[in-house]
Amino acid sequence: MKKSLFIFCFLCFVISFAQVGIGTAMPDPSALLDISSSTQGMLAPRMTTTQRQAIVSPANGLLVYDTNDNSFFFYEGDSWSSLDPIKKRTNYKLVQSIADLSEELTAGSGSKYVLNTDFLYEINGTIIFDFPIDLNGAYIEGVDSSEDILVNNSSVSLFEGTSGGGLRNLTLSGNGKQLFDITGTATDLLLINNTVIAGASTVGTLSGLGTVFLSVTQYVSNADGLTIDNIDNFFVSNIFWSASNAGTFMRFTGTFENLQMNGGRIEAGTGETGIDVSSNPTIVNDATLAQLSFVGDGTLVNRYTTGSYTGYNFTKDWNVNCSGIPLEVDQNATANFYYNGTLTTGYTQPISNNTPVQLKSSSNFVASDLFRFAAQDNNNDLIYEGKKRRTVKVNVSLSVRVVNAAGDFYAFAIAKNGVIATETNSTVIINNDTQIQNVALTGVLTMQPGDRIEVFTNRLTGTGTDSVVIFSENLSVQ
Structure with missing residues (x-):
């Protein structure tokens, strides 16, 4: 009886201090329990979320598998944490x-x-x-x-x-x-x-x-x-x-x-x-x-x-x-035209009534520095080609003589789409057939795409047929 008791106590001592190997005869020295298998795994306790949360006083490190969340959970401090907290992206x-x-x-x-x-x-x-x-x-x-x-x-x-x-x-x-x-x-x-x-x-x-x-x-x-x-x-x-x-x-x-x-x-x-x-x-x-x-x-x-x-x-x-x-x-749109004929003879514009008419010639007009403008009607018209409305400053200089109009008044002006811009009018009186008038016009016009700029004259007084001789004409748009 004493011999049996001794053997039992000896075995308990050995078990208390030995390592345990399952599936291996040589457990790793660092492991108290070493489970080895190439065909089977270790199955942790499986339970629902409700059952996991109902565990009384869980120990730190307690491990279970939550079947609702399909994730391992371990207890840490005062709460459960998932071992798979980050959800993987789809696609x-x-x-x-x-x-x-x-x-x-x-x-x-x-x-x-x-x-x-x-x-x-x-x-x-x-x-x-x-x-x-x-x-x-x-x-x-x-x-x-x-x-x-x-x-x-x-x-x-x-x-x-x-x-x-x-x-x-x-x-x-x-x-x-x-x-x-x-x-x-x-x-x-x-x-x-x-x-x-x-x-x-x-x-x-x-x-x-x-x-x-x-x-x-x-x-x-x-x-x-x-x-x-x-x-x-x-x-x-x-x-x-x-x-x-x-x-x-x-x-x-x-x-x-x-x-x-x-x-x-x-x-x-x-x-x-x-x-x-x-x-x-x-x-x-x-x-x-x-x-x-x-x-x-x-x-x-x-x-x-x-x-x-x-x-x-x-x-x-x-x-x-x-x-x-x-x-x-569009804000940078510019244009210019000028008469490029003989300065001593110029070109002639007949005047037969007191209706405004455009000063223009079928030849010798040159358009230059065109940007977002085009020249038409033998370069006597400037057409705005921008896509947005913009305001431009127009300057005109003229040297003219009117024949057969002594004592008459003439007005010169900038026109938009054939309509005189009243604020640009400049009026002169004709003293005799040899008098040369230098006329300066300026104005600010609001242009829409397709609008055109021209130079007009209008006999204000007098009758019969006059001749306006234009020696020089220059129009610039800025």
Whole structure:
């Protein structure tokens, strides 16, 4: 009996101080309990949220599985905490290697990566693509554009397809090849934000999309830029095309509903071009270039070949206020015409009644310095071509002689659309047939698109037929 009691006590002592191994004969020295299995796991107590919360005086570290929340909970201090507090995003994939996009390559039949629509792909590191990417309405983003890089190692463009998507916080490396070849529809949106675009043979072509928005994009060491074609709404904010690039930064072709570029710097060296509008793109509503700095000794703007004005680059559909290129806004509209005939003979305007008539000649009138104005009727009329109402100051100088009107009064005035602006009238009396009168007119007119400016005279007294000889006539609009 004593022997049995001794053995029992000895075993209790050993068990009290030994490690326990289940499924292993050699438990880890640091573990009191070491459970080892390649076919089974350890099952914690499972209960509902109500049952978990009903546990009386739970010990710190107590572990249960909540079947309502589908999560492990442990007790800490005075409350329960989930071991899975952060909910995972849906429609999300973390991409750390090209292998993470195997499903997308399968969707593209092994020849391209077709991304999932409305998915967010987070790039972590440098990902090298041997096949093009079809954005398919997906969004690709990095965290650090200097570290999260997409490299084009394909034989075609990095991005190809018929729909838009989004790119953010990335570097797009052309690796000597093209980056974009996207032709979409009016319902498609392409957003590119906080992205470096580098090393492309040509940045590429964006065509047919409903909206394109480029924000905070930097272009480095590209051999050529972008062709922007038939985009309904094209918006740019803070772009930087540096001297490390070559070719043409942006070519605009086709039709645009709205086009706005605001902020940034465009450098064009010898043989290079900043913006090219020589294909005469159509603007339906409005186009604006503002707060862009154009620098370099290259062609800063390859201008419109039709519809522009001498010394300017764009049509009346554009509002341009950028350093380095001419200011082009309605508020800057100017015009001038003048008589360029023989000063000693001038031209003659017959007067047969006391109704106001325009002073004009069928020849020898020259229009110059036209901006948002056009000259018509042998350059005797100036037509305002701006898109918005504006107020202009008009100055006129005349040297005239009136024959067969001794003792008569004549008025000279500026007219708008054939109606004399009364406040511009200047009246003279004719003393004899040899007297030459120098007349100065000035006035402020409010112009609507299509309004015209002319110079009129009106015989106030007298009858019969007179002849007004105009030796010089000059009209300027500011």
